[in-house]
Amino acid sequence: MNYQRPKGTADILPGQSELWQYVEDTARQIFDRYRYREIRTPIFESADVFSRTSGETSDVVSKEMYVFEDKGGRNMALRPEGTAGVVRAYNENKLYGPEFAKPYKVYYMGPMFRYERPQSGRQRQFHQIGVEAFGSNSPLLDAETIALARDLLTGFGAKNLKFVINSLGDPESRKAFHQALVNYLTPFKDELSDDSKIRLEKNPLRILDSKDRHDQEIVKNAPSILDYLTDDATEHFNQTKAALTALGIDYVVDSTMVRGLDYYNHTIFEVMSNDKVFGGGYTTILAGGRYNGLAEELGGPETPGVGFAMGVERLMLLLQDRVVENELTAYIVAIDSAAQTAALRLATKLREQGATVDMDFMNRKAKAQFKSANKANAKLVITIGEKELTNQTAAVKNMSTSEQVDVPFADLDTKFADVAAKLLGE
Numbered sequence: 001m002n003y004q005r006p007k008g009t010a011d012i013l014p015g016q017s018e019l020w021q022y023v024e025d026t027a028r029q030i031f032d033r034y035r036y037r038e039i040r041t042p043i044f045e046s047a048d049v050f051s052r053t054s055g056e057t058s059d060v061v062s063k064e065m066y067v068f069e070d071k072g073g074r075n076m077a078l079r080p081e082g083t084a085g086v087v088r089a090y091n092e093n094k095l096y097g098p099e100f101a102k103p104y105k106v107y108y109m110g111p112m113f114r115y116e117r118p119q120s121g122r123q124r125q126f127h128q129i130g131v132e133a134f135g136s137n138s139p140l141l142d143a144e145t146i147a148l149a150r151d152l153l154t155g156f157g158a159k160n161l162k163f164v165i166n167s168l169g170d171p172e173s174r175k176a177f178h179q180a181l182v183n184y185l186t187p188f189k190d191e192l193s194d195d196s197k198i199r200l201e202k203n204p205l206r207i208l209d210s211k212d213r214h215d216q217e218i219v220k221n222a223p224s225i226l227d228y229l230t231d232d233a234t235e236h237f238n239q240t241k242a243a244l245t246a247l248g249i250d251y252v253v254d255s256t257m258v259r260g261l262d263y264y265n266h267t268i269f270e271v272m273s274n275d276k277v278f279g280g281g282y283t284t285i286l287a288g289g290r291y292n293g294l295a296e297e298l299g300g301p302e303t304p305g306v307g308f309a310m311g312v313e314r315l316m317l318l319l320q321d322r323v324v325e326n327e328l329t330a331y332i333v334a335i336d337s338a339a340q341t342a343a344l345r346l347a348t349k350l351r352e353q354g355a356t357v358d359m360d361f362m363n364r365k366a367k368a369q370f371k372s373a374n375k376a377n378a379k380l381v382i383t384i385g386e387k388e389l390t391n392q393t394a395a396v397k398n399m400s401t402s403e404q405v406d407v408p409f410a411d412l413d414t415k416f417a418d419v420a421a422k423l424l425g426e
Contacts, residue, residue, distance in 0.1 A: 002380055006124070006125075007118060007124065008115075008116075008118040008123050008124025008125065009123060009124060009125045010123060010125075010313075018324040018326055018353065019316065019319060019322060019324050020312070020316075021324075022322075022324045022396045023129075023188060023315065023316075023319070024109055024129070024139050025157065025311060026155055026156060027107070027109070027129050027152060028107075028156075029155075029226060030148070030152050030155050031131065031148075032153075033362075034105065034144070034148050035043070035105055036105040036106060036107045036131055036133075037105065037106055037107070038085055038106065038107055038108065038109075039106040039107070039108055040108065041079075041082075041085040041086055041088070041089050041108065041111070042085065042131075043078060043110065043111060043113075044076050044077060044078050044079065044177055044334050045076065045077060045079060045084070045085050045088065045329040046074065046075065046076060046077070047065070047075045047076060047077040047086065048075070049077075049084050049088050049298065050065060050077055050079070050080060050081070050084050050402075051065075052297055052298065053083070053084040053087070053262070053263050053294055053297055053298065054080070054081065054084065054262060055265065057204065060114060061080075061404065063079050063115070063116075064080060064114040064115050064116050065078075065080050065113075065114070066078040066080075066113045066114075066115060066153055077265045078112075078113035079112055079113065080112055080113060080114045081112055081128070081309065082108050082110070082112065082128050082130045082309055083130070083132060083215060083263070083291065083294070083309070084263075084294075084298070085306060086106060086108060086131070087291075087294050087295055087298055087300070087305070088211045088298050090104070090132075090134055090282075090300065091293060091295055091298055091299060091300030091304070095134070095295070096134070096135065096295075096300065096301055096303055097422075099224055102134070102135035102136060103133040103134055103135045103141060104133070104134045104135050105132070105133045105134075106131070106132050106133075107129070107130065107131045107132075108128075108129070108130050108131075108132075109127070109128070109129045109130075109293050110127065110128070111125050111126070111127050112125075112126055112127070112128050113125055113126075114126070115207050119341040120317065121283070121311065121313050121314040121316075121317050122311075122313065122314075123313060126311065126312070126313050127311075127312035127313060128309040128310060128311060128312065129152075129309070129310045129312060130246065130288070130307060130308060130309035130310065131145070131148065131288075131307050131308060132305060132306075132307035133145065133306050133307060134269050134295070134303050134304070134305045135303060135304065135305075136304060137292065137304040138235075139236050139239035139240040139243060139267070140239070140240075140243050140268070141306055142236075142240045142241030142243075142267040142290060142306055143240050143244050143246075143247060143249075144243075145288065145306050145307065145308060146163065146165075146244060146249060146269055146271075147249065148242075148308075149269075149271050149286050149288070149308050150249060150271070152286070152310065153271060153273075153285065153286060153310075153315075155317065156315060156319060157318075157319070157322075158273060158275075158285070158318055159273075159275070160273050160274050160275055161270065161271055161272070161273055162252065162271070162272040162273070162274070162282055163244075163249055163250065163251040163252065163270075163271055164251065164252050164253075164257060164269060164270045164271075165240070165241070165251050165252070165253055165254070165256045165257075165267060165268065165269045166225070166226075166253060166254055166256075166257040166258075166269075166273065167225070167229060167233060167236070167237040167240075167266055167267055167268070168225060168258065168259075168264055168265045168266060168268055168289075169225060169228065169229045169230065169233040169265065169266065170230055170232060170233045170236075170265060170266065170292075171230045171265075171293075172230050173225065173228050173230050173233045174225075174265070176228040177205075177223065177225045177228040178204060178205065180223045180228060181204045181205065181207075181208075181222060182200070182204050182224060183212075183413070184221075184222050184223055185200055185204055185218070185219075185222070186284070188201070188218045191214065191218060192207070193210065193212040193214065193215050194217060195210070195212070196210050196212065196215050196360065200264070203262065205258055205262075206255055206258075206262075207219060208222065208258045208275065209258050209259070219256070220257075224255040224256075225255060226253075226255045230301075233266065234366055236244075236266055236267070237267065238269050241253075251269075257270065259287065259289060263291040263293070263294045263297070264289045264290065264291055264292065265289075265290055265292055265293065266289070266290040266292065266308070267289055267290050268286060268288070268289030268290070269287065269289055270284045270286070270287040271285055271286040271287065272284050272285065273285055275317075276316055277317045277318060277320065278317070283314065283323070284311075284314075285310060285311060285314045285315055285318075286309070286310040287308060287309065288306070288307050288308025288309060289306065289307075289308075289376060290304070290305065290306040291305050291306070291307075292304040292305065295354075298419055306336050308373065309354075316378075322381070325377070326356075327356060327377075327379075328356050328357075328358055328376045328377060328379065329350075329355040329356045329357060329378070329380060329420065330350060330355060330356075330357050330358075330378060330379065330381070330396075330420070331357070331358050331359065331369075331372065331373035331376060331380070331381050331382070332347050332357065332359040332381075332382045332383075332384065333359075333360070333366055333369040333370060333373065333379035333381060333382070333383045333384070334359065334360065334366075334369070334384055334385075335366050335383065335384065335385030335386070335388065336385060337363070338386065338389065339384040339386070339389060341390070342352070342384050342388075342389060343359050343384050343393075344359065346382065346384070346394065346409065346412060346413075347359050349412065349413045349416075350412065350416050353414075353416050353417060354417070355416055355417075355420070358372075358376060358378070360372065366383075367422075373399070374399070378419060379398070379399060379400070379420070379424060380396055380397065380398060380399065380423065380424070381396075381397045381399055382395070382396050382397075382412075383395040383397070386424075391406075392408060392409050392410070393406045393407060393408050393409065394407055394409060394412060396412075396419065396423060398402055398423050398424060400424075405423065407419055
């Protein structure tokens, strides 16, 4: 029987994985500039962690979450997003304590799982890189988080970026808007999709995020949440916008944007690209916002928070033409079988000094080995044969200039970096 990978998953093969490593390494460097540190949480949690935070009427919880009962009878879920698990870890490990600086900044990387229709840049097992900052309610932190998103994407060479923002206000704003939205949507109840009929009773704000085309037509003339913001919420949003302007970040306000998870409030944002790989239309690569109250929802103290998550698969579409070279310092050619053990010994010695080294393990002729060295773009080729074994030297050749010198094994064993730098002119 021939087995295949599950639908909605992908094998990341050598040649591709180097690009993933480049993305992760670049992200770490940029996060370090902003003083974020890595956190790693389990890929499965109690299902309640996500249903309580993301909202039972969200598509993520009601349709897409991988839920299972473990052998202890506990209701568990593969994580569909990163924030809820990080907040749970923040509470459980008491990272809100006075010994920790505020805001407490962390980033995460890893796989997430949602049962949805696979398409370009969207898989059932997908990967996110995200950040969370806890403990500050400052609108300046909202702006800094968006600036970090900009630096992250431009650090990968992304262009044609569009920053879209909105405010979902504070609880008082949401309450007033909730009633206005119910009053507007109720006359259309019979026309709404089945999902939206349920949401009208439980969480009408979710209808604004409906993918149903007729629902989208109905909500075109719905009230705007920006008309229901309290003075405090308005001031928070105005300060965020002023800070973005000061940072040189052009943005568009979209009062219909609500995001797909229920825990957001105040500032929310999406960063989009209309690169040709997306067919000319704008596609969201990174999104996030503020989620004050989420820590309390999971049993922690009152803790404001803000963050974002980036879809790695969508980013990879932007980087699909980029090649990350796996540099090979030296390839060791063994002229005959007698030299193979000496070649292996030397390869080990060079690797101990930090060099990237390869050699032949297929008992091929010297000519085939030289071809392999060329194909691998080796900077140096080190040749060992009967003469070299007798003299305890090796022929070291610069593949770019064809310059070749004989070097004692003793020097290669202990001073290879000096030998390579001299021969390569570095």
